[in-house]
Amino acid sequence: KRFDLSGKVALVTGASSGLGVHFARTLAEAGASVAIAARRADRLASLQAELQQGGARALAVDLDVQSAESIAAAFDKVEAVLGPVDILVNNAGISIVKPALDMPEADWDSVVDTNLRGAWLMAQTAGKRWVAAKRPGSIVNIASILGLRTIGQVAPYNASKAGLIHLTRALAMEWARYQIRVNAICPGYIETEMNGDFWKTPGGQRLIDRIPQRRIGQPEHLDGALLLLASEAGAFMTGSIITVDGGHT
Numbered sequence: 001k002r003f004d005l006s007g008k009v010a011l012v013t014g015a016s017s018g019l020g021v022h023f024a025r026t027l028a029e030a031g032a033s034v035a036i037a038a039r040r041a042d043r044l045a046s047l048q049a050e051l052q053q054g055g056a057r058a059l060a061v062d063l064d065v066q067s068a069e070s071i072a073a074a075f076d077k078v079e080a081v082l083g084p085v086d087i088l089v090n091n092a093g094i095s096i097v098k099p100a101l102d103m104p105e106a107d108w109d110s111v112v113d114t115n116l117r118g119a120w121l122m123a124q125t126a127g128k129r130w131v132a133a134k135r136p137g138s139i140v141n142i143a144s145i146l147g148l149r150t151i152g153q154v155a156p157y158n159a160s161k162a163g164l165i166h167l168t169r170a171l172a173m174e175w176a177r178y179q180i181r182v183n184a185i186c187p188g189y190i191e192t193e194m195n196g197d198f199w200k201t202p203g204g205q206r207l208i209d210r211i212p213q214r215r216i217g218q219p220e221h222l223d224g225a226l227l228l229l230a231s232e233a234g235a236f237m238t239g240s241i242i243t244v245d246g247g248h249t
């Protein structure tokens, strides 16, 4: 019961593929009304239909987290159709793989603008609305173990996820007085449609060799952390960074 999200409205960014799709399904199964947001409207439409067929309230929302106008419009739409957002899952994220010496300015900007500035604008928008309405709220930031340690060729990704982890702690501290909780999940390597083939390559195998459980995670391995942080079960948690990575060293 304490993990139950009935009557809650959750907004998931980056819900058009990968982990975001799974998070939307998990939150809907827990009883939440789910707003699924991203740029690819066609993918959102099919997920919306699937969630509705399963009996959930679901709403596809156009969202580009790089645009403050788009973010404000998305919150307005969710509020008008599903009601005010209670849970924000900042999952939208991108990675560009290039050596740091060759990383163009535009690539740095798009990674940091999406992963860090986008999550910040989403959180600030949610926070302002919660404080104005005197409503509590929960933000779950999807960071990465690559915000805690580094690998080569993803410097802006490493930096953006480390920034997101510290942003989580900063907002948790400032907003605890408003009953707003801000926590983060740091997934290790999780198999999604985008990276499925990589784990069969020698490079992928080398990464698996560094995971004590000797396996790639599945999206459902993140469900426990997600539901804990989103629900009343995590009521005394804020500023927590939960690593879910098979014990990665």
Ligand code: NDP
Pocket: 013, 014, 015, 016, 017, 018, 019, 020, 037, 038, 039, 040, 041, 063, 064, 065, 066, 091, 092, 093, 094, 114, 142, 143, 144, 145, 186, 187, 188, 189, 190, 191, 192, 194, 195
């Ligand atoms: P995907 O590439 O499958 O999904 C990324 C999502 O982000 C897409 O739905 C995309 O939608 C959305 N997105 C990208 N840019 C924007 C934007 N400007 N505005 C709105 N939405 C945007 O990746 P994953 O599912 O693997 O990753 C999801 C999150 O989990 C990311 O933050 C990632 O860093 C993190 N993560 C993933 C791990 C993994 O192993 N898979 C490990 C650790 C962390 P669209 O293009 O339609 O806008």
